[in-house]
Amino acid sequence: MVLTEDKKRAAFRALEDRILNGAGRASPEQRARAFSNAGLSQPLDGLLGSVATRPAQVTDADFATARAAGLSEDELFELVICAAVGQSARLYDAGLAALDDAAEEDG
Amino acid sequence: MRLDVLNNGYRPGTKLLFALIRLVSRRPVPDAAKLVFYRSDFYGSRAKKFTHEAMRGPSAWSVGDRELMAAYVSKVNESVFCISAHSATARRAYQDELKVAAVLADLESAPVEDGLRATLRMLGKLTREGTVGAEDMRQVLSAGVSRQQVEDALAICAAFNTTNRLADAFGFEVLSPEDFEAGAKFLLKRGYR
Numbered sequence: 001m002v003l004t005e006d007k008k009r010a011a012f013r014a015l016e017d018r019i020l021n022g023a024g025r026a027s028p029e030q031r032a033r034a035f036s037n038a039g040l041s042q043p044l045d046g047l048l049g050s051v052a053t054r055p056a057q058v059t060d061a062d063f064a065t066a067r068a069a070g071l072s073e074d075e076l077f078e079l080v081i082c083a084a085v086g087q088s089a090r091l092y093d094a095g096l097a098a099l100d101d102a103a104e105e106d107g
Numbered sequence: 108m109r110l111d112v113l114n115n116g117y118r119p120g121t122k123l124l125f126a127l128i129r130l131v132s133r134r135p136v137p138d139a140a141k142l143v144f145y146r147s148d149f150y151g152s153r154a155k156k157f158t159h160e161a162m163r164g165p166s167a168w169s170v171g172d173r174e175l176m177a178a179y180v181s182k183v184n185e186s187v188f189c190i191s192a193h194s195a196t197a198r199r200a201y202q203d204e205l206k207v208a209a210v211l212a213d214l215e216s217a218p219v220e221d222g223l224r225a226t227l228r229m230l231g232k233l234t235r236e237g238t239v240g241a242e243d244m245r246q247v248l249s250a251g252v253s254r255q256q257v258e259d260a261l262a263i264c265a266a267f268n269t270t271n272r273l274a275d276a277f278g279f280e281v282l283s284p285e286d287f288e289a290g291a292k293f294l295l296k297r298g299y300r
Binding site for chain 1: 110111145146148149153154160184185187229237238240241243244248259261264268271272277278
């Protein structure tokens with residue numbers, strides 16, 4: 001069953017598309033890795049992995065380490081956003097897929 | 108906030124706006140509000156649109172229910188700023204002090220309708236474990252929640268999983284109870300646009 005894309009989902013997709021494919025200070029490849037929380041190299045994997053999976057435990061030291069590796073404030077701004085929206089996208093998709101599965105079994 | 112650009116990197120016009128807000132409201136500009144002004148073409152403008160649509164757009168869920176979902180997701184993520192902000196907004200929307208506190212303390216014994224309880228339970232599992240299955244969704248649907256309501260709740264879940272992460276990663280400064288109340292009043296009047 002294919003759902004019509006509602007306004008809420010369309011607005012989320014627009015955000016996703018902008019942060020991944022629009023202009024930015026971090027490269028599109030870096031943003032894609034931050035978004036998918038995969039293939040990140042040290043030290044970014046520490047900060048961005050925490051943003052994705054245990055955000056309450058992000059520390060000043062995580063940012064200091066990333067800065068020391070040469071990342072600018074604007075790159076960090078973008079990559080943290082990509083990591084946050086990426087995890088949220090996975091949750092959104094998992095929820096919608098489970099809803100589809102439940103509807104299919106019923107119908 | 109942990110990035111200097113989020114404290115000081117705003118354009119002159121935005122700085123003036125912040126000064127005006129401080130002057131008129133006699134309160135600090137919350138970090139949540141500041142964030143959406145920084146390079147708003149990258150994140151803020153689309154994030155506001157999505158969050159407003161999820162929280163104030165057409166839905167069978169009341170504004171109070173939606174703010175409670177935001178507070179509940181924030182609780183699961185242990186996001187202190189967002190728990191306070193959206194508990195205050197849900198309390199004000201419901202005009203009920205106890206309901207919100209009861210849900211955040213113990214969902215299963217809280218005095219809420221079965222459909223809302225089942226929905227919050229599913230959002231909690233999705234946020235905590237990263238996934239849910241068809242059986243989780245069937246439990247929500249069989250509690251009388253429509254398919255569209257589940258979709259609406261999933262949008263709120265996505266909006267607040269994003270906001271919680273940014274609040275905690277960027278280090279939003281926790282406000283005083285009075286300032287959170289003022290923020291709640293603003294969010295009920297103006298929404299997230």
